[in-house]
Amino acid sequence: MTDRRSAERRGRVAETGAAWWLRLKGWRILAxxxxxxxxxxxxVARRSGLVAFVEVKSRATDAELDFAIDERRLARVAAAAELLAPRFLQPNDDMRIDVILIAPGRRLRHIENAWIG
Incomplete structure (x- = not known):
């Protein structure tokens, strides 16, 4: 149980860092x-007529990040984004699925348009 709580906490910290990074890049965090x-x-973030549904993954090492996201996980994110699109998109907005990968001591990796389904 402690490992699960620890992982949950690390995930929240990574998501907070990713949200701040997106804000610095001009994105407005919607949710x-x-x-x-x-x-x-x-x-969920917006910038200039574009809404990004962002999956954040944090791992202990940069090498582990290469295996943190796969097609099955991205498909689940895409399905959730489809359900949420009417709530967050305005007329003429575009949307995409992004992934942000974080490992301690490494530069954050932002993969834009990670899902093309």
């Missing part, structure tokens, strides 16, 4: 940790 019946979106 965090939005749950749907098909999955959770870590961050």
């Amino acid at each position: 965090r940790r939005v749950r749907t019946p098909v999955g959770e979106i870590d961050i």
